[in-house]
Amino acid sequence: MESIKDKVAIIGMGCTKFGENWEQDSGDMIIEAAYEAYTDAGIEPKDIQAAWVGTVSAHWVGMGGLCLAEPLKLPRIPVTRVENYCTTGHEALRNATFGIASGMYDIVLALGFEKLKDTGFPGLGVGRGMHPVLEMRRTAPGSFALIATRYFYTYGLSPNEGKRVLAKIAVKNHRNGSLDPKAHLRREVTLEQVLNAPIIAWPLGLFDCCGNSDGAAAAILVRGDIAKKFKDNPIYIKGIGLSQNPMMPHFEPNFDWTGFEVNRIASRQAYQQAGITKPREQLDLAEVHDCFTITELIIYEDFGFSPKGRAKEDVEAGNFALEGDLPVNSDGGLKAFGHPIGASGLRMTYEVYKQLQGKAELPARQLKRAEVGLAHTLGGHPQVSCVAIFGINPG
Amino acid sequence: MKAGIVSFGVYVPYYRLSRDLIAKAWGGRSMGGERSVANHDEDSITMAVQAAINCLGGINRDEVDGLFFVSTTSPYKEKQCASIVAAAVDLRRDIITIDFANSLRSGTNALRLALDTVSNGSARNILVVAADCRLGYPQSVQEQAFGDGAAAILIGNSQTVANVEKMVSSTDDIIDVWRLDTDTFVRSWEDRWVLSYGYARNMKEAILKVMKENNLATGDLTKAVFYAPEGRSHRELARDLGLSDSQLQDSLLDSVGNTGVAHPLLMLASALSEAKLGDKILLASYGDGSDAFLLQATQEIEGVKSRRDIEGYLTTKRALPAYEKYLLFRQLVAQSEEFVRLFPSATVVWRTRNWVLAGHGSKCKRCGLVTFPIQRVCYGCQSKDEYEEVRLTDKRGKVFTFSLDYLAGTPQPPVVQTVVESEGGARIYCLMTDCEAEEVKVDMPVEMVLRKFHQFGGFHNYFWKCRPVREG
Structure with missing residues (x-):
C-alpha cells in the first residue's frame, strides 16, 4: 500500500457558525460554508470537477448528492453522498482525497453538514437501527457512559474521582470554545458547575456531553503538486486512517470498555503514512472526538498521548490545555461546537487548517508552534474511527 | 386417572402497592395489606413466561407436547398468545398450543383439559400457564383487591408430584363479574348476591360433589385450596364446609391480591411447595360455574423444594412509593409522545x-x-x-x-x-x-x-x- 502523504492539499475551507441555527436550513448552511471555501481558495464554482458530501440525516438517505448539488447549483459534476456514522465529515474529505489521488480530478469539494435542530428532540434520539427491539432505549450518552463506568472500575477511580478528571476536560474545552467565535457554547464553566450539573446518563452529567447543534463545513482539495499555484500556504494531507469494528462493542465478547481498538488502528495507520513515531512530540495540536468527556480521556490513551490508565495525570497537569505541550481541541471541540454529525470532521479539519496557517480568529487562541495537526472522529456505538493528519510543510 | 402434576412454578411481580396508599389517594377505606403490581414492562404474557420458566427448571423442554395459555387479560383480542409464550419458553414447534380466556375459571378449565389430554395419551406433558393483570375501577374495592401474577402447572404421566384422583365441573350462567369487549375495568353486580349466589353456592356444590364421589369427609383433607374473590367470603365458605384454619390454604389476598385466572393455580403451587407424601389436597375454582379436583401428593413431592417457590416471591419485593406509579405502570394516565427511532416490522x-x-x-x-x-x-x-x-x-x-x-x-x-x-x-x-x-x-x-x-x-x-x- 502506498502512502497518501502530500499527494493532496487543501487550498480553501469554510465553516458556518455552529449552534441553534433556527433561521438556516441545510441549504443555507451549505451555501455559507462552500462560498467561504471558494473565496478562501480563490476559485469559482465552475472550477470544481467533483464533490463529496457527508450527512447522516434520515431524510437525505437514498437521495444521493442532491442535498449538495441543488443548493450550490453545482455545474452537472459528479456528486456523491457518503456517510459513516460520526466520521461522516471525515469520510467526505477522505473520499475526495482519494478522488484527487487517483489522478481523475484536480480540484474537488468536500462538504459536511447536519441540521439536528429540526427534530424537536434535544439529542440524537432514542433507539437506533433497523431492528424493532434490539436497541430500543439506546442513546449516545447511555452508550458512552458504559465506558466511563468500566474505566473507573478498571483503574480504581471512585465515581467522584473519575467525574473530577472528566470535569477538567469539560472545563478546558469550554474555555477554548469561549475564545472561538464560531463555537456554539461560548461560556467558561467552573469545576463545581460541571460536577453539580444534572446527570444525563450516569456517570456523565450535562457538561460531560457535547452540545446538539447545526452546522456545515467545507474544503477545496487539489493535487499536492499544484497546490502552491492557488495559495502560498496550502495544507497537505499527511495521512488518513480509518478502522471499523466488525461487531457492536455492546455484544462483542471480551471487549474491555476502557479503550477502542479502532482508535488505535486508525491512528496507527495515519501515523505510519505521516511518518509519525512519537505523536506526543511530533503533533502540535489534535482535534479529537470529544462527544463526551470520557471519550476524550480514552482517546489520549488510544492515540498514545498518555500511557494506558494514566491519562488522568496529563489531565491534572494541564498538558492538553491551550498552553500545554499538546493542545487538544484548541477550538473547544465537540464540547463547545456541538456535533452536527456530517459537519464535525470537516469543522475539526478547519481548526487544524487555520491553526497551521496561523489564522486562528483571535490571537489569544493562536498556537505558537503549529506545523502538524491531527483531526479525529469516532462514530457508532462507538465502532468506527477516522484519523487524518495535516501539515503545513510538504515532504 | 393416568395424569397428574409433574411440576409447578409461580411468578409474582417485584412491586407491591400498599392498599393504604390507594385509600389515601382517594380518601377511602383501606382493605389493609398490599397488592402486587406488574412493572410497566410486564403483561400477562411476560408474567406467564416467567412462571413457565420457573416451572420447567431442570425439565427437558423437548418433552413438553403442549402449552395452554390462560388469561382474561391477553394482550391480543385476535392472535394466539400461547404461541408467543411457547416461543419464549423455547418449546418445540410440533406441539399443541391453545389460549383459554374470558372466564375466571379458565385456569382450571385448562388444567382439566390438560389432564384429559395427557390421560388419553395424546400428549406426554402439557404446560398450563395462567396469568392475569386485571384492572378495578379507580376507587373501587377491586382496585385494592386485585393483584397481578402468574402460575404454571406441568401436567404429565410420569414422575408426578401429585396425582389427580377425581375432578368435577359445573356451569352456571350468571352475570356477576364481567367485562364487555370494550371495557378496561371489571364490572360487577351487587356483591351480596354475587358472593352468596354466585361464588358460595357454586363452590359448595362442586366441592361437596367431588368429595362425595371420592368418599371423603372434610376432615380427610390436608389442604383445601379454593379461589377467593376476597377474604371474608373465603373464610365463610371454609367455615360452612367445616374446614379448620390449618386445612385452609392461605388465599394470598393480603400479600398479593386476587390474581384472577392465575389465582387457584397460584394457591395450588403454594400448597404443593409445602406438601408431603400422601397429602390430600382439594382444589376448587370459580367463574360461571365451578371446577373441583382432588389431588394426592406422591413421593416425588419431596424433591421439589429446590425450585423457586411462592415464598421467594413474597419476600423479595419492593413497595411502590406512590399510588401514581401504579397508574403509570398500567398506562391509566396519558404520557407524552417519545422520540424513539425504531422501525416496527x-x-x-x-x-x-x-x-x-x-x-x-x-x-x-x-x-x-x-x-x-x-x-x-x-x-x-x-x-x-x-x-x-x-x-x-x-x-x-x-x-x-x-x-x-x-x-x-x-x-x-x-x-x-x-x-x-x-x-x-x-x-x-x-x-x-x-x-x-x-x-x-x-x-x-x-x-x-x-x-x-x-x-x-x-x-x-x-x-x-x-x-x-x-x-x-
Missing part, C-alpha cells in the same frame, strides 16, 4: 424470533465463541454458518458495565443500560428492569427476563432484559 421480528423470543445465541463449532444475537459469521474465527444455537436466557450473568440514562425515556427513569457477561462468555447489551438505580453495580449477578418493549406497528414487541438475582 412483523417480518423482522418473525425472522429473528430465535434470538428475540427464544433468546438464542450462536456458539461457534470451530472456536467455541458464544455470541448474542446469533451471528452467521463467527466474530472469533470468521467461519461461516458453523454454529449451533444455544439458549442464553436461562443462564445467569454479571453486569460488565452499566449506565443510568435519564435521556432514554420510559415510565420509570433512569433507564438502566447494561452490558451483561453471560455464563459462557456471551455479551448481552440489555436494559435492566425491576431494580433501583442505586443498587446497580459492576459484577452484580443478573438473570434474564422477557419484557414488553413497545407497541409500534400496532402489535406487541417483546424482548429480553436482565434483572438482579434476588435469592428469596
Whole structure:
C-alpha cells in the first residue's frame, strides 16, 4: 500500500457558525460554508470537477448528492453522498482525497453538514437501527457512559474521582470554545458547575456531553503538486486512517470498555503514512472526538498521548490545555461546537487548517508552534474511527 | 386417572402497592395489606413466561407436547398468545398450543383439559400457564383487591408430584363479574348476591360433589385450596364446609391480591411447595360455574423444594412509593409522545424470533465463541454458518458495565443500560428492569427476563432484559 502523504492539499475551507441555527436550513448552511471555501481558495464554482458530501440525516438517505448539488447549483459534476456514522465529515474529505489521488480530478469539494435542530428532540434520539427491539432505549450518552463506568472500575477511580478528571476536560474545552467565535457554547464553566450539573446518563452529567447543534463545513482539495499555484500556504494531507469494528462493542465478547481498538488502528495507520513515531512530540495540536468527556480521556490513551490508565495525570497537569505541550481541541471541540454529525470532521479539519496557517480568529487562541495537526472522529456505538493528519510543510 | 402434576412454578411481580396508599389517594377505606403490581414492562404474557420458566427448571423442554395459555387479560383480542409464550419458553414447534380466556375459571378449565389430554395419551406433558393483570375501577374495592401474577402447572404421566384422583365441573350462567369487549375495568353486580349466589353456592356444590364421589369427609383433607374473590367470603365458605384454619390454604389476598385466572393455580403451587407424601389436597375454582379436583401428593413431592417457590416471591419485593406509579405502570394516565427511532416490522421480528423470543445465541463449532444475537459469521474465527444455537436466557450473568440514562425515556427513569457477561462468555447489551438505580453495580449477578418493549406497528414487541438475582 502506498502512502497518501502530500499527494493532496487543501487550498480553501469554510465553516458556518455552529449552534441553534433556527433561521438556516441545510441549504443555507451549505451555501455559507462552500462560498467561504471558494473565496478562501480563490476559485469559482465552475472550477470544481467533483464533490463529496457527508450527512447522516434520515431524510437525505437514498437521495444521493442532491442535498449538495441543488443548493450550490453545482455545474452537472459528479456528486456523491457518503456517510459513516460520526466520521461522516471525515469520510467526505477522505473520499475526495482519494478522488484527487487517483489522478481523475484536480480540484474537488468536500462538504459536511447536519441540521439536528429540526427534530424537536434535544439529542440524537432514542433507539437506533433497523431492528424493532434490539436497541430500543439506546442513546449516545447511555452508550458512552458504559465506558466511563468500566474505566473507573478498571483503574480504581471512585465515581467522584473519575467525574473530577472528566470535569477538567469539560472545563478546558469550554474555555477554548469561549475564545472561538464560531463555537456554539461560548461560556467558561467552573469545576463545581460541571460536577453539580444534572446527570444525563450516569456517570456523565450535562457538561460531560457535547452540545446538539447545526452546522456545515467545507474544503477545496487539489493535487499536492499544484497546490502552491492557488495559495502560498496550502495544507497537505499527511495521512488518513480509518478502522471499523466488525461487531457492536455492546455484544462483542471480551471487549474491555476502557479503550477502542479502532482508535488505535486508525491512528496507527495515519501515523505510519505521516511518518509519525512519537505523536506526543511530533503533533502540535489534535482535534479529537470529544462527544463526551470520557471519550476524550480514552482517546489520549488510544492515540498514545498518555500511557494506558494514566491519562488522568496529563489531565491534572494541564498538558492538553491551550498552553500545554499538546493542545487538544484548541477550538473547544465537540464540547463547545456541538456535533452536527456530517459537519464535525470537516469543522475539526478547519481548526487544524487555520491553526497551521496561523489564522486562528483571535490571537489569544493562536498556537505558537503549529506545523502538524491531527483531526479525529469516532462514530457508532462507538465502532468506527477516522484519523487524518495535516501539515503545513510538504515532504 | 393416568395424569397428574409433574411440576409447578409461580411468578409474582417485584412491586407491591400498599392498599393504604390507594385509600389515601382517594380518601377511602383501606382493605389493609398490599397488592402486587406488574412493572410497566410486564403483561400477562411476560408474567406467564416467567412462571413457565420457573416451572420447567431442570425439565427437558423437548418433552413438553403442549402449552395452554390462560388469561382474561391477553394482550391480543385476535392472535394466539400461547404461541408467543411457547416461543419464549423455547418449546418445540410440533406441539399443541391453545389460549383459554374470558372466564375466571379458565385456569382450571385448562388444567382439566390438560389432564384429559395427557390421560388419553395424546400428549406426554402439557404446560398450563395462567396469568392475569386485571384492572378495578379507580376507587373501587377491586382496585385494592386485585393483584397481578402468574402460575404454571406441568401436567404429565410420569414422575408426578401429585396425582389427580377425581375432578368435577359445573356451569352456571350468571352475570356477576364481567367485562364487555370494550371495557378496561371489571364490572360487577351487587356483591351480596354475587358472593352468596354466585361464588358460595357454586363452590359448595362442586366441592361437596367431588368429595362425595371420592368418599371423603372434610376432615380427610390436608389442604383445601379454593379461589377467593376476597377474604371474608373465603373464610365463610371454609367455615360452612367445616374446614379448620390449618386445612385452609392461605388465599394470598393480603400479600398479593386476587390474581384472577392465575389465582387457584397460584394457591395450588403454594400448597404443593409445602406438601408431603400422601397429602390430600382439594382444589376448587370459580367463574360461571365451578371446577373441583382432588389431588394426592406422591413421593416425588419431596424433591421439589429446590425450585423457586411462592415464598421467594413474597419476600423479595419492593413497595411502590406512590399510588401514581401504579397508574403509570398500567398506562391509566396519558404520557407524552417519545422520540424513539425504531422501525416496527412483523417480518423482522418473525425472522429473528430465535434470538428475540427464544433468546438464542450462536456458539461457534470451530472456536467455541458464544455470541448474542446469533451471528452467521463467527466474530472469533470468521467461519461461516458453523454454529449451533444455544439458549442464553436461562443462564445467569454479571453486569460488565452499566449506565443510568435519564435521556432514554420510559415510565420509570433512569433507564438502566447494561452490558451483561453471560455464563459462557456471551455479551448481552440489555436494559435492566425491576431494580433501583442505586443498587446497580459492576459484577452484580443478573438473570434474564422477557419484557414488553413497545407497541409500534400496532402489535406487541417483546424482548429480553436482565434483572438482579434476588435469592428469596
